[in-house]
Amino acid sequence: xxxxxxxxxxxxxxxxxxxxxxxxxxxxxxxxxxxxxxxxxxxxxxxxxxxxxxxxxxxxxxxxxxxxxxxxxxxxxxxxxxxxxxxxxxxxxxxxxxxxxxxxxxxxxxxxxxxxxxxxxxxxxxxxxxxxxxxxxxxxxxxxxxxxxxxxxxxxxxxxxxxxxxxxxxxxxxxxxxxxxxxxxxxxxxxxxxxxxxxxxxxxxxxxxxxxxxxxxxxxxxxxxxxxxxxxxxxxxxxxxxxxxxxxxxxxxxxxxxxxxxxxxxxxxxxxxxxxxxxxxxxxxxxxxxxxxxx
Amino acid sequence: xxxxxxxxxxxxxxxxxxxxxxxxxxxxxxxxxxxxxxxxxxxxxxxxxxxxxxxxxxxxxxxxxxxxxxxxxxxxxxxxxxxxxxxxxxxxxxxxxxxxxxxxxxxxxxxxxxxxxxxxxxxxxxxxxxxxxxxxxxxxxxxxxxxxxxxxxxxxxxxxxxxxxxxxxxxxxxxxxxxxxxxxxxxxxxxxxxxxxxxxxxxxxxxxxxxxxxxxxxxxxxxxxxxxxxxxxxx
Numbered sequence: 001x002x003x004x005x006x007x008x009x010x011x012x013x014x015x016x017x018x019x020x021x022x023x024x025x026x027x028x029x030x031x032x033x034x035x036x037x038x039x040x041x042x043x044x045x046x047x048x049x050x051x052x053x054x055x056x057x058x059x060x061x062x063x064x065x066x067x068x069x070x071x072x073x074x075x076x077x078x079x080x081x082x083x084x085x086x087x088x089x090x091x092x093x094x095x096x097x098x099x100x101x102x103x104x105x106x107x108x109x110x111x112x113x114x115x116x117x118x119x120x121x122x123x124x125x126x127x128x129x130x131x132x133x134x135x136x137x138x139x140x141x142x143x144x145x146x147x148x149x150x151x152x153x154x155x156x157x158x159x160x161x162x163x164x165x166x167x168x169x170x171x172x173x174x175x176x177x178x179x180x181x182x183x184x185x186x187x188x189x190x191x192x193x194x195x196x197x198x199x200x201x202x203x204x205x206x207x208x209x210x211x212x213x214x215x216x217x218x219x220x221x222x223x224x225x226x227x228x229x230x231x232x233x234x235x236x237x238x239x240x241x242x243x244x245x246x247x248x249x250x251x252x253x254x255x256x257x258x259x260x261x262x263x264x265x266x267x268x269x270x271x272x273x274x275x276x277x278x279x280x281x282x283x284x285x286x287x288x289x290x291x292x293x294x295x
Numbered sequence: 296x297x298x299x300x301x302x303x304x305x306x307x308x309x310x311x312x313x314x315x316x317x318x319x320x321x322x323x324x325x326x327x328x329x330x331x332x333x334x335x336x337x338x339x340x341x342x343x344x345x346x347x348x349x350x351x352x353x354x355x356x357x358x359x360x361x362x363x364x365x366x367x368x369x370x371x372x373x374x375x376x377x378x379x380x381x382x383x384x385x386x387x388x389x390x391x392x393x394x395x396x397x398x399x400x401x402x403x404x405x406x407x408x409x410x411x412x413x414x415x416x417x418x419x420x421x422x423x424x425x426x427x428x429x430x431x432x433x434x435x436x437x438x439x440x441x442x443x444x445x446x447x448x449x450x451x452x453x454x455x456x457x458x459x460x461x462x463x464x465x466x467x468x469x470x471x472x473x474x475x476x477x478x479x480x481x482x483x484x485x486x487x488x489x490x491x492x493x494x495x496x497x498x499x500x501x502x503x504x505x506x507x508x509x510x511x512x513x514x515x516x517x518x519x520x521x522x523x524x525x526x527x528x529x530x
Contacts (some may be wrong), residue, residue, distance in 0.1 A: 132494075175491065175492060179492045179493075192480045204367075
């Protein structure tokens with residue numbers, strides 16, 4: 001009994017200290033005594049809050065080669081991650097203070113709305129439906145949907161090849177490419193296969209259950225690079241998927257700041273460097289930064 | 296909650312496909328399970344071994360693994376589960392006949408996995424039949440097959456029906472995995488598509504998906520309660 005009481009007292013003490021410590025942090029933050037990386041921002045803005053806190057939470061994909069892929073060291077790496085680092089750097093936050101959380105396609109809006117992620121850079125196609133819930137800075141890259149086929153397949157030349165109804169195509173459920181390809185299909189039930197990840201599609205393509213895999217070109221290029229000589233792209237990109245940076249709806253000052261940051265990174269070479277280190281390994285054409293859309 | 300009204304057709308067609316999958320898999324599982332149960336009590340040792348091995352393997356493997364072997368192992372062996380393209384059935388269940396084999400793989404996975412549980416439920420039913428029944432049947436000269444068909448299995452079915460129902464209810468819920476193994480348009484897969492491709496809010500969509508599953512499982516549960524009460528009276 002005595003031990004229990006002692007434990008309780010100890011726990012209470014720890015809690016009190018902990019609360020006090022938190023309070024202390026806030027106070028010093030207000031006084032501006034922490035190191036803010038020699039950057040100053042207008043009071044009350046998101047930039048000021050993040051800069052003072054010296055911490056930013058970035059949502060990204062953990063399974064997208066070239067854009068956001070979590071490695072064995074537990075840290076995601078890729079073009080999206082590099083873009084996130086550029087934004088953090090402009091906010092005066094060092095690389096090691098960035099916290100990454102995984103934001104798969106289904107939960108991206110939710111994570112932003114709930115404030116669990118400050119920004120989301122996750123191969124995030126800008127569209128109007130999503131704009132109803134969140135805001136987009138950028139685009140910082142324009143991908144396009146393409147079709148992956150076996151290297152010796154000449155029967156598929158583009159999305160129109162599916163109109164005849166005898167070719168089967170695979171994509172990932174809930175993704176924009178899956179919704180896009182549907183309009184080219186004669187019969188969804190007998191032509192479309194959806195999995196939760198692209199690797200299963202590649203497997204189905206390999207063993208002949210499907211004739212093609214469709215999604216954004218950069219993802220497909222990643223698979224071509226990993227399976228030398230086995231696959232190829234069939235034709236040109238047939239959509240434009242502008243990738244944007246998701247942030248809380250209505251935070252116009254923060255959006256403008258990220259847009260400015262992107263433009264700065266386009267011109268000072270950091271954008272090009274980020275590409276060459278990551279997705280550029282699959283696609284040697286360095287993209288020119290697309291014009292940001294300040295809607 | 297407006298998503299339930301706006302996309303009612305998506306939920307309805309998802310429910311229909313899931314229902315087809317569950318119906319066909321339940322039939323498959325009942326057939327497989329009964330055969331396995333008969334094997335397990337047969338007088339021929341090799342048959343007993345096969346039955347026991349089947350139950351041991353599939354009852355103890357996670358369903359996801361079984362499904363993986365069905366959806367990616369069968370193609371590696373060169374099979375698209377074409378033996379399920381049963382003439383007549385394919386005209387009622389159109390997905391059964393299409394070139395894309397994932398509906399058939401789903402039936403294989405669910406039937407084989409659930410069959411192991413069905414086998415054990417039926418075997419427990421068989422064990423519930425007093426030994427005197429089988430002995431009496433043998434005494435009047437019935438063969439093993441006749442004994443099973445006319446004496447043991449009819450009584451075993453009655454004792455097994457409630458546990459069997461629970462197994463089938465579990466199978467209906469397990470069918471939600473189908474969407475992750477290539478089956479397009481099934482109930483939970485439709486839910487995932489609504490949330491991520493169309494950006495609908497997650498909670499209402501999955502409330503809709505749950506309602507879909509409840510529509511299938513609750514009546515089945517009520518039917519089982521009813522059967523159980525009737526059986527209690529009959530005894």
